[in-house]
Amino acid sequence: MPSMLGLTTDPSPHGLNAPRTQQERFDVDDDSNQGKQLATRASHAMTRGAPDNNDTRSAQPPQQTQKPQSSPDDTKGRENTIKARSHAAAVEMEKLLWQTLCDRPSYAWRYMGKDAVMSNWPLFGDSDAREGDDLRESLEKANDENRFLSSRMGEPHVAEIGLMAVAIAYPITLFRPSGKPEADGSVRVKTVEALVSSAWRQVASGDWELASTMVA
Template sequence: MPTVLGLTNDSKTRSPAPSQSPAPPGTSSHTMGANGRLDTISKRNHHAAREVETLFWRALCDSPEAAKEYMAKDCIMINPLFAKSSKPMSKDTEPSIDQILEGCEPWTGFRFHGEPLVVEIDLMAVALVYKITLFKASRKGGIREVVASASSSWRQTAGADWLLCAQHVAFAEDEEE
């Protein structure tokens, strides 16, 4: 018997007429997402990971100290682009991540090479890997470019905010893409 939603509770299934699709596009989960809709938790997590990673780098370029807003209190990091060292950092190291971010010069801009690859670690945690180019205006009028590879891990709080837990950045060869 048909219901208000057009579903049936009959045990017999009928095939749709040849001119009809099996289900309307707005109700079929196999067609949703083709237009970029964030209709699953996984899609929302992947989208949020790319978005928050972009916001983090934007903050590092605008005001490195402001990037602390995106970082968990227990965040660990290796980032020679800001620390001028490949030593692991945390809030407890000397110098700490906070001290590094308070004293470093911001970059002028950045560019991801393609889309960062994202993997869900858990329902509320994601990791990304990507290649990035950072730009800095030199005092002599030129632009300095540095290519790096990066990996970041983020976790979502109960309040739905994403916080950076770990980041590893390393200088990379600039190869043709």
């Protein structure tokens, strides 16, 4: 209704409380829903990467890389040490020494130091220790007396006894002729069982020389 001032008390069709048409209500609801969607997307974007407490799926453990199995050739690297080389040298030198004692005993002096000591009852006929000139003469006499046909070394045991020096002990089987050869040239063989203990040292040239050996 119009008032005295010419104003009306009827609600304005464009005011805050003005009734909205169906299309206007639809537009307002659509904007509200769109705002909620944007807020929801923004919330997910801010928390992206954070673990979901309600997620019952367990993370898969990282796959373990299988270690390559060592080939037989890889073990050679483990033996490439001073200790391993010294042990191998002692075994090799013992084999060379006995091969020489069987073929030509006087040549065994080449593998010995000047102060070497040897006690070898199967070769010398007694257990006396020999050194120096006595040892050299005994080796020369052994060329024709008490010679061996061959030898067979048992399992060796090697131990370090000093700087570049090792001791080796092992059983040995010696084969020597028994009696005169037969008419057909065959020779009877007898065996001698013994225990050997030797000491080897490496000199400045890198060669190994015998320091002492005893056959019991």
